[in-house]
Amino acid sequence: MKILMYSTHEHERTYAEEWAKETGNQVTMEMVPLTKETVAMAKGYDGVSVQQTSRIDEEVYRALHELGIKQISTRTAGVDMFDLQAAAQNGITITNVAIYSPRAIAEMGVTHAMYLLRNIGRFNQRMENDYDFRWSGDLIAKEIYTCTVGLIGAGHIGGATAQIYRALGARVIAFDRHPDPELAPYMEYVDFETVLKESDILSLHVPLLPSTEKMIDAAAIAKMKDNAILINMARGGLVDTQTLIDALNSGRLGGAGLDTLADETTYFGKQVDAEEVPDDYHELEEMPNVVITPHVAFFTNVAVRNMVRISLDDVVAVIKGQRTKNIVK
Structure with a gap:
């Protein structure tokens, strides 16, 4: 399975690489956030993971739907950057990491x-x-x-x-x-x-x-x-x-x-x-x-590891039609 991680930070790379090696999935890490300008980068991928506070516009969900992507997994607890109605209308499931640390x-x-x-x-x-x-x-x-x-x-x-x-x-x-x-x-x-x-x-x-x-x-x-x-x-x-x-x-x-x-x-x-x-x-x-402090309360080694691994696990679960408790409703 091919997964694209948007808005990847350097401190996340080790944990994503460890997860990919353990699970046999391919993870591509990009530093840019998911926007209408970058959504085309998801072409050819099975799923996406994000970490951003900037809002994701309605047209992004349409573009992901056209690319065959059915989910967005955020490596955060907060979900106010999403238009949940637009996501649902385009058949996209949103998951978050409600409990990371x-x-x-x-x-x-x-x-x-x-x-x-x-x-x-x-x-x-x-x-x-x-x-x-x-x-x-x-x-x-x-x-x-x-x-x-x-x-x-x-x-x-x-x-x-x-x-x-x-x-x-x-x-x-x-x-x-x-x-x-x-x-x-x-x-x-x-x-x-x-x-x-x-x-x-x-x-x-x-x-x-x-x-x-x-x-x-x-x-x-x-x-x-x-x-x-x-x-x-x-x-x-x-x-x-x-x-x-x-x-x-x-x-x-x-x-x-x-x-x-x-x-x-x-x-x-x-x-x-x-x-x-x-x-x-x-x-x-x-x-x-x-x-x-610049929104870094979460920023510990335990929290970052959990955020990356749980988010990527949820990408796989949603794509496979499996249950995950982290679906945002």
Whole structure:
């Protein structure tokens, strides 16, 4: 079986080559994403795998259908880059890697939170700019076990996040439309309003959908605790970025840890000139109470290996008409 991997990163190659050798399938790795300009590269292949956040246009699905390709397997958990209706209309099955390493993303979120909780960015700014090595009351920190951590979304990643915070002694509350009784030892399920009002650290773990877009807006922030910390390891579109900036500038929020931004597809994962980076990034990255990483919370050896292997396994399964739990509906 011949499989084309679009948007291949160098760190994925070893794992794809290992999989191909083990399974006897042929994998061709290209660095470009799947677009209307590159879809013709899939001619002669049985299936495709992608990893991208840029949107896949409707005409791509038609072109794949004409090439006889019946699936797209994404090496990500998120699927907001797909037009699922257009895919279905063209007989294309979409699979994702819903569980590749929840711990990887959970650990990054906790890392951001602890950095902000201990005011490390603010101390660094004073030391670097003014050689001011004093401590002062405005930079006194909370200890994590005294904090309430609120999760919006308690699936695989949210659940792993809850377990880490609980192990550190924090109180953990969560809002999720489908509570999992197995997570009860690590968190208390509450309503959305309660999570907003009681959290010292608010961590987002939901997909980007029409119902969740800009869920953290002016109204939501107004209900949050003064000096609360917002952590977003999920999708940038969950947060109204300008409202977040205003809340940070005014001191309404204490800090933000962001592995994702709403307009990230134009520059995350690339090296660009300064003028190509949006103003909101520049404004945020200058704040000492903000941590930004370029959508790399997943980026561990365990996660990358799992993403590649599960995605390629699903290509084969779909083509052969076998069952896979990773079909996106």
